Amino acid sequence: QVQLQESGPGLVKPSQTLSLTCTVSGGSISSGSYYWSWIRQPAGKGLEWIGRIYTSGSTNYNPSLKSRVTISVDTSKNQFSLKLSSVTAADTAVYYCARYYDILSPFDPWGQGTLVTVSS
Amino acid sequence: QSVLTQPPSVSGAPGQRVTISCTGSSSNIGAGYDVHWYQQLPGTAPKLLIYGNSNRPSGVPDRFSGSKSGTSASLAITGLQAEDEADYYCQSYDSSLSWVFGGGTKLTVL
Numbered sequence: 187q188v189q190l191q192e193s194g195p196g197l198v199k200p201s202q203t204l205s206l207t208c209t210v211s212g213g214s215i216s217s218g219s220y221y222w223s224w225i226r227q228p229a230g231k232g233l234e235w236i237g238r239i240y241t242s243g244s245t246n247y248n249p250s251l252k253s254r255v256t257i258s259v260d261t262s263k264n265q266f267s268l269k270l271s272s273v274t275a276a277d278t279a280v281y282y283c284a285r286y287y288d289i290l291s292p293f294d295p296w297g298q299g300t301l302v303t304v305s306s
Numbered sequence: 307q308s309v310l311t312q313p314p315s316v317s318g319a320p321g322q323r324v325t326i327s328c329t330g331s332s333s334n335i336g337a338g339y340d341v342h343w344y345q346q347l348p349g350t351a352p353k354l355l356i357y358g359n360s361n362r363p364s365g366v367p368d369r370f371s372g373s374k375s376g377t378s379a380s381l382a383i384t385g386l387q388a389e390d391e392a393d394y395y396c397q398s399y400d401s402s403l404s405w406v407f408g409g410g411t412k413l414t415v416l
Contacts, residue, residue, distance in 0.1 A: 223405070231409075231410075232308055232395065232410045233352065233395055233397075234407070235404060235405040235407070246403055246404075248404055249402065249403075249404060282351055282352075289339065289399045290339065290340045290358070290399070291340075291358075292340075292342035292344075292354050292358075292397065293342075293344075293352075293405075294354040294357070294363070295354075296351040296353075297351065298350075298351050
């Protein structure tokens with residue numbers, strides 16, 4: 187079965203760019219008609235959808251984050267990535283990657299999540 | 307402020323039944339988009355609990371059930387067990403081209 191694993195720096199300085207990668211195992215990121223998403227969760231708070239990418243490279247982003255977010259895919263490495271620019275303390279959160287099939291389908295599976303702290 | 311509204315907390319004694327509501331609007335749940343529910347145990351990633359309003363993935367006990375009506379959805383848990391203590395989130399799609407979540411409900415088993 188497909189598994190997802192996030193990786194990247196756990197500490198980012200304010201105003202810099204947060205960069206994370208999600209590695210897909212147990213299946214090809216290009217197989218099937220799946221979309222690949224990033225979701226975050228500040229400590230003690232709810233979930234926020236960040237954006238998604240299809241293996242063709244087509245993307246959609248949360249309107250509230252759109253100006254700072256870039257999601258890309260590397261099918262040769264079976265990975266997709268997140269870049270969030272001009273970060274502030276408000277971007278401190280656990281970041282999850284997840285898969286879904288279409289707008290009617292749930293996010294499943296999820297990665298285990300990775301904590302990113304924005305601090306100088 | 308979350309697009310979908312959930313009660314911050316609910317509680318119940320072992321063996322009892324509890325429900326968690328999820329209220330949206332005409333641009334998400336009311337537009338006909340499916341509602342999904344996730345269970346998040348402390349320190350872990352959310353796990354799919356109910357999909358497509360009322361369907362259980364393999365392995366989820368039938369004590370968990372979901373329903374949807376109009377602009378709202380509900381998650382019901384019967385025969386409460388200590389292991390059910392967790393945070394629960396509803397999720398849907400919004401016509402603003404965005405996936406939306408509820409603020410989460412903390413279930414306490416008394």
